[in-house]
Amino acid sequence: MIELGVNIDHVATIRQARRGHEPDPLRAALLAEEYGADAITVHVREDRRHMQDDDVRRIRPLISTRMNFECAVVEEMIRLVEDVKPQDVCFVPERREEVTTEGGLDVIGGFHLIAPAVARLKDQGMRISLFIDPDLDQIEAALKCGADAIELHTGRYAHALGSAVELELSRIRKSANFGVAEGLRVNAGHGLNYDNVQPVAAIETISELNIGHSIVANAVFMGWEGAIKKMKELMISAKLESIRPR
Numbered sequence: 198m199i200e201l202g203v204n205i206d207h208v209a210t211i212r213q214a215r216r217g218h219e220p221d222p223l224r225a226a227l228l229a230e231e232y233g234a235d236a237i238t239v240h241v242r243e244d245r246r247h248m249q250d251d252d253v254r255r256i257r258p259l260i261s262t263r264m265n266f267e268c269a270v271v272e273e274m275i276r277l278v279e280d281v282k283p284q285d286v287c288f289v290p291e292r293r294e295e296v297t298t299e300g301g302l303d304v305i306g307g308f309h310l311i312a313p314a315v316a317r318l319k320d321q322g323m324r325i326s327l328f329i330d331p332d333l334d335q336i337e338a339a340l341k342c343g344a345d346a347i348e349l350h351t352g353r354y355a356h357a358l359g360s361a362v363e364l365e366l367s368r369i370r371k372s373a374n375f376g377v378a379e380g381l382r383v384n385a386g387h388g389l390n391y392d393n394v395q396p397v398a399a400i401e402t403i404s405e406l407n408i409g410h411s412i413v414a415n416a417v418f419m420g421w422e423g424a425i426k427k428m429k430e431l432m433i434s435a436k437l438e439s440i441r442p443r
């Protein structure tokens with residue numbers, strides 16, 4: 198069955214709007230698990246615009262699922278990861294001035310930096326994923342880096358219109374199938390919401406979806422419990438429908 202990693206970054210975004218204490222991402226993480234999250238995803242950005250170091254340090258020992266820690270491939274972040282010891286690490290590209298993660302990691306161009314970082318954290322027992330565009334050459338490079346998993350960036354699919362939607366979806370499907378055939382765990386995420394999640398969730402080779410912004414946004418209207426449960430139900434019903442014998 199498909200798993201849901203609830204990304205709680207934007208719970209911290211609301212807290213950071215006042216630099217205060219609420220809403221507390223730790224509380225969001227614990228409740229997310231109660232409402233069906235299979236993992237808690239956090240992205241500590243270099244500019245600390247949402248999650249803070251103290252948040253991940255508090256959350257890691259208290260959750261009972263697993264922490265999927267997203268970060269840039271830089272020494273400062275690798276040290277924080279080594280300190281926090283999440284079960285999963287996902288290396289992502291980062292540009293300080295971007296509004297959100299705009300594309301996948303260039304594993305081919307950054308091989309000399311990424312491969313040693315993957316090896317270093319794998320040696321400490323963490324499962325390492327690379328956040329990449331649905332591109333077969335990047336997947337080949339991820340394999341050469343020794344990554345355990347990839348997370349396919351679904352942003353282009355999420356923003357596509359008309360016939361481009363099916364084109365982007367087929368890229369994701371082809372990449373997921375290729376990754377799994379080569380022995381990788383394949384996750385996906387970015388920009389997924391209640392309207393566009395089901396075709397991605399239905400792809401048989403995708404193990405996990407990481408979803409944050411839409412869940413936090415909809416929680417304003419339907420509550421944290423309703424927003425998480427509704428997303429999980431949509432994912433599971435799409436997956437069940439795709440494997441139903443005809």
Ligand SMILES: CC(=O)[C@@H](O)[C@H](O)COP(=O)(O)O
Nearest residue numbers: 206240267289296297298387
């Ligand atoms: C890598 C990724 O897709 C998420 O971590 C996302 O980036 C979080 O939200 P922001 O991009 O808004 O920080």
Ligand SMILES: NCC(=O)COP(=O)(O)O
Nearest residue numbers: 386387388407408409410
């Ligand atoms: N890696 C993607 C993620 O964690 C969540 O992205 P979004 O749903 O906040 O766009």
